[in-house]
Amino acid sequence: MSDNIGTPEAVLQELLTVKKVVVTAHARPDGDALGSALALRRMLDQNGIAARIAGLEPYPVRFRFLIGHDKNEMCGDQWLETADLLLVLDCGAFDRASSNILEAERHLRVINIDHHGSNTEFGAVNWINPSASSTGEMIWKLAKCAGWTIDAVTATALWTALVTDTGRFGFENTTPEVMQIGANLLECGVHPEVIERNVYQSIELKEIRLSERALSRLALHEGGRVALVALTHDDFLELGCTAENAQDIVNLPRQIAGVEVAVFLYELPEHGKVKVSLRTIAPFHAAEFCAIFGGGGHARAAGCSIEGDLNDALNAVIPTLHERWFSSSR
Numbered sequence: 001m002s003d004n005i006g007t008p009e010a011v012l013q014e015l016l017t018v019k020k021v022v023v024t025a026h027a028r029p030d031g032d033a034l035g036s037a038l039a040l041r042r043m044l045d046q047n048g049i050a051a052r053i054a055g056l057e058p059y060p061v062r063f064r065f066l067i068g069h070d071k072n073e074m075c076g077d078q079w080l081e082t083a084d085l086l087l088v089l090d091c092g093a094f095d096r097a098s099s100n101i102l103e104a105e106r107h108l109r110v111i112n113i114d115h116h117g118s119n120t121e122f123g124a125v126n127w128i129n130p131s132a133s134s135t136g137e138m139i140w141k142l143a144k145c146a147g148w149t150i151d152a153v154t155a156t157a158l159w160t161a162l163v164t165d166t167g168r169f170g171f172e173n174t175t176p177e178v179m180q181i182g183a184n185l186l187e188c189g190v191h192p193e194v195i196e197r198n199v200y201q202s203i204e205l206k207e208i209r210l211s212e213r214a215l216s217r218l219a220l221h222e223g224g225r226v227a228l229v230a231l232t233h234d235d236f237l238e239l240g241c242t243a244e245n246a247q248d249i250v251n252l253p254r255q256i257a258g259v260e261v262a263v264f265l266y267e268l269p270e271h272g273k274v275k276v277s278l279r280t281i282a283p284f285h286a287a288e289f290c291a292i293f294g295g296g297g298h299a300r301a302a303g304c305s306i307e308g309d310l311n312d313a314l315n316a317v318i319p320t321l322h323e324r325w326f327s328s329s330r
């Protein structure tokens, strides 16, 4: 696990000499990935650096309200080919970026801005702060450092990054600083009820049906301290859902009283793999567990992929959880 690496000043130094950049984040973006990328893109554009977003489609419908405030927000292939710099946000490993970005990287200088402790430092310049609640928090700091104005549209994107990565200011990464940044964003014109309605009160019916399928497979282990839900490829097919519709399902088992480790397994047949999503409470380090299977993330939220089908994944994850965390009573 890496400690604090790099500075916002080093990132700004890189931006001094460029005219045209691309901003991206991890594929299948969440609120922090999209919010921080859109906020940074807008502020760069407003401050004399032409910037476009790439590689973030498809994004979940609930974040659509953040997109389309500016003409030409999204970049075409030609832009990617002629840009000076690629800023990669909220992306713990470069292979988590989308495929067209992986292609473009060959000729672009990469600036890596992230808060995942498991970050692989893939950039020419790396600014990694694992104690930041979100990449949105880091982009706010970058803006302050640069003296950029944060307007209401930018503030709304950054608020979305903060609320989604702090569990609506409920996780242990909700620091005094997060609340100070939140207060500043409110002063910049954020309407929290708009974000709440779009992000948390806009679930599609098929997503509720998908949750129903996942809960039908709810299983408790370790005397109720581990709760697991799962979805098969057929569940997704029959309900017309994709992995984007399953982003919040891991939050269902974690709500059960006494559960310390919540696990969500779902089949991604196109890759012949099962995705594992893990949420924990202290002292269980989710990213360290997922690293056993080649994944990564944060202390309390992490993920990995396991070759095979749902049964293979169950047979890998449940005994390993027992062995690592529950074999001697703690």
Ligand SMILES: [Mn+2]
Binding pocket: 032, 033, 090, 115, 133, 134, 135, 165
């Ligand atoms: Mn994040």
